[in-house]
Amino acid sequence: MTLFFYIVIAIVTFFAFLHAWTKKSFDVSRTIVINAPIGDVYAFVRQLKNRGKWMPWFKKNIGTVHFKGVDGKTDAMMYWKGRTQKIGEGTEKIIKIKPNKIIETKVIMIKPTKFVALSYFGFKEIDNKRTKMVWGIRGFSKFPLSIINIFFSVDNIFGDHIEEGVQSIKKYFENK
Numbered sequence: 001m002t003l004f005f006y007i008v009i010a011i012v013t014f015f016a017f018l019h020a021w022t023k024k025s026f027d028v029s030r031t032i033v034i035n036a037p038i039g040d041v042y043a044f045v046r047q048l049k050n051r052g053k054w055m056p057w058f059k060k061n062i063g064t065v066h067f068k069g070v071d072g073k074t075d076a077m078m079y080w081k082g083r084t085q086k087i088g089e090g091t092e093k094i095i096k097i098k099p100n101k102i103i104e105t106k107v108i109m110i111k112p113t114k115f116v117a118l119s120y121f122g123f124k125e126i127d128n129k130r131t132k133m134v135w136g137i138r139g140f141s142k143f144p145l146s147i148i149n150i151f152f153s154v155d156n157i158f159g160d161h162i163e164e165g166v167q168s169i170k171k172y173f174e175n176k
Contacts, residue, residue: 029136
């Protein structure tokens, strides 16, 4: 019994050390140039109802989606419940808007794991017909996700999806 107790203490100590040692905050983003006017790109991205047209997670069979508030305005909110665990369940709420410059949303995942992140979009006009856009996700990994992030990079987890999303927005405007 004593050996078992020491093994359990050693395992708990090891995981506590890993949690204390690892970086817990993350910021993953991708930038793209879209051949479309800044006003058009901004207006499209700020509408929560458009997420299904470009966001990788929502392009799949999302399941239930509800909207609250005036779409594209501060405090507008979207709730989703996916048909699969991969899509999960959560909310996205617009928390900050600067027209043709910045959109920030708070994303709260309820399932498959509880998770809170800030999603942000930045826009810069290159010329009348080209827009530089960045989409990023910023957050904090709690235990046990902080330990999982040692083995699976947050950039690898979110980066491919963010890249797919910005490419979908580009295709939406450039293949009209």
